[in-house]
Amino acid sequence: MHNWKKTILKVEDTMEVAIKILNQESLRIVMVVDDDERLIGSITDGDIRRGLISQLPMNTLLTEIMHKNPIVVLAGGDKSNILAKMKELDLLQIPIVDSDGRIVGLETLQHLIEKKKFNNPVFLMAGGFGKRLAPLTNNTPKPLLKVGNKPILENIINQFIDAGFYNFYISTHYKAEMVREYFGDGSDWNVSIKYIYEDEPLGTAGSLGLLPDNLPRLPILMMNGDLLTKIDFKELLRFHLQEGEDVTMCVREYDFQVPYGVVETNGKYVISIEEKPIHRFFVNAGIYVLNPSMLDMVDGKSYLDMPQLLEQKRRDSGKINMFPVHEYWLDIGQIEQFDQAQRDVSQFS
Structure with missing residues (x-):
């Protein structure tokens, strides 16, 4: 049970504290109060991204x-009116506040309505050899390794x-x-699962060309089959539809610290010295949303990785949306990450 009181911050x-609370409580909002506990601001998942x-x-x-001055409702309001207001304002x-503007509760759309179902295809990549996880994968494919x-x-x-997906x-x-x-x-899971078989490995994008022609003409959610994450797939799809491009790529912030003082030079002269700088990058998180038109770029016969497909799209005219992932995310590519997943699994129970 999520505790809305834990989403109240000063x-x-x-932002670091807000991200921690968003991930712990999964309510996708933090509320900021003044010294008198009156609500003065709100921050959503989208604001953080x-x-x-x-x-x-x-x-x-x-x-x-x-x-x-966030939008609020007064305590004691009719649930149907609250729902109508939330739908109207998206x-x-x-x-929920009292007459003095102090927070007394939080209402969520998920609580007020039935869970929405999505017919969007979900394409999971599960054909890799998992060589870096040997010997665990000698007799078991990586996607079936237990966490x-x-x-x-x-x-x-x-x-x-x-999240409501079943296809x-x-x-x-x-x-x-x-x-x-x-x-x-x-x-057994009350969903539909169909399979694509690669006679020869086709890379992380090549098998898109093997998907059937009768797919629903809806955006496809695509994900590597060796990830653990608490990303909100509904929010990812909502973001993709809102931005209006053909592709959305999830990214993860990655940083590393150079263990030495970095020297900038000009010819034979030292211009500056920066002690052990930290460099930050966005890296590919292995999760995508693709409009159906993207499948026309893949023939299903040639080896093709997702970075190649996305670079081709970018060159051909397309913009690629970036969806930053601040939620829990782990790529189980090596033994070290597999062991980490065993320690983290309680988040998925």
Whole structure:
């Protein structure tokens, strides 16, 4: 059970604190109060992503990114009126305040309405050899390695099911029969699962060309089958539709510290010395949303990785949306990450 009271922060708190609370409580909002506990601002999941895109530092004060004078409802209001207001203003959550402006609750759209179902295809890449996880993968395909008491791929599928998705396609190659035998047609999970088989490895994008022609003409959510994440797939799809481009790529902020003083020079002269600088980048998180037209760029016969496909799209005219992932995310590519996943699995129970 999520506790809305834990989403209340003070004006001196930072974006780093807000991200921590957003991930812990999964309510996708933090509320900022003054010294008298009156609501003065709100910050949503989307505000944080915009801050990350703008490369704001983690110590940015909440007062710099919050919505001042947020929309609220008074305590005791009729639920149907609250729901109507949230739908009219396209709000996912709305603070409840008393007559003095102090927070007494939080209402969410998810709580007020039935869970929405999405017919969008979900395409999961599960054909890799998992060589870096040997010997664990000598007799078991990586997607079926267990994290806790469930295979990696089952954890992924459950995350999508919880978000309302039910139309799955799984790309297979290495020990494909084991994947098919475990998941079957998806009826044990009350979803549909169909399979794409790569006769030869086609890369991280090549098997897109093997998807059937009768797919729903809806954006496709695509994800590597060796990830654990708490990303909100509904919000990802909503973002993609709102931005209006053909492709959205999820990215993760990655930083590393140079262990030495970095020297900038001009000819034989030293211009500056920066001691152990930290460099920050956005890296590919292995999760995408693709409009159906993107499938026309893939023939299903040639080896093609996603970076190649996206670069081709970018050259050909297309803009590529960037969706920063601040939620939990782990790429289970090596033994070290596999062991980490075992320690983190409680987040997915």
